[in-house]
Amino acid sequence: MLKKSKGFTLVELLIVIIIIGILAGMMMLSTGGATAKAEATKIVSDMRNLKAAAIMVYAEDMEWPTAMASLDDYVDTAISGDPAVIGNASMKILSSDKLYIQAEVSKKEIQDALKKMDAVKASGDKLFSMPIN
Numbered sequence: 823m824l825k826k827s828k829g830f831t832l833v834e835l836l837i838v839i840i841i842i843g844i845l846a847g848m849m850m851l852s853t854g855g856a857t858a859k860a861e862a863t864k865i866v867s868d869m870r871n872l873k874a875a876a877i878m879v880y881a882e883d884m885e886w887p888t889a890m891a892s893l894d895d896y897v898d899t900a901i902s903g904d905p906a907v908i909g910n911a912s913m914k915i916l917s918s919d920k921l922y923i924q925a926e927v928s929k930k931e932i933q934d935a936l937k938k939m940d941a942v943k944a945s946g947d948k949l950f951s952m953p954i955n
Contacts, residue, residue, distance in 0.1 A: 855931070855935075857931075858929070858931035858932050858934070858935045859935045861909070861910055861929075861932050861935070862932050862935035862936045862939060863939075864909055865909060865910065865911045865925055865927065865932070865936065865950075866936070866939060866941045866942055866952075868908050868909065868911070868913070868925075869913070869923045869925060869941075869942065869950075869952045870941070870952070871897055871898075872890075872893055872897065872913065872923050873923055873952060873954050874896075875893040875896035875897050876893060876915070876921070876923070876954045877954070878896045879892055879893060879896065880955075886917070886921050886954070886955065887915060888915060888917060889904050889915065890903070890904045890905065890906040890913065890914055890915060891904065905924075905926065910927060910928075910929060910932060911925040911926060911927050912925070912926040912927075913925045913926075915954075916951065920953050920954070920955060921953070921954040921955045922951040922952065922953055922954060923951065923952045923954060924945070924949060924950070924951045925942070925949070925950045925951070926948050926949055926950075927948055927950065928948060933947065933948060936950050
């Protein structure tokens, strides 16, 4: 009489573990790009909110804001410091011939995602700007 075993062999278990590891690695690579794109979209959204707040300051005071702290009454998050750190970006107001919201982003993946967006203009490796007026 032959005795039949009811379990898996070590080789079968190792093959399944290796396949699961390969699939998990592929999944992590694909979600990394999506996370960076989502964070870049959040930064652009924050810049648009700050732009709207700057326009509200101008409508109320008839003068463009020069510091991030002057936007504090018009946005949901508390703004402290200049530049203000909001999420993964450090943002400030720049004035030259035009007024800009400028974001400095240190993470390379987010920088690459921001460079693909039409809403912001890259002004250096880490700097991205959006005109206010």
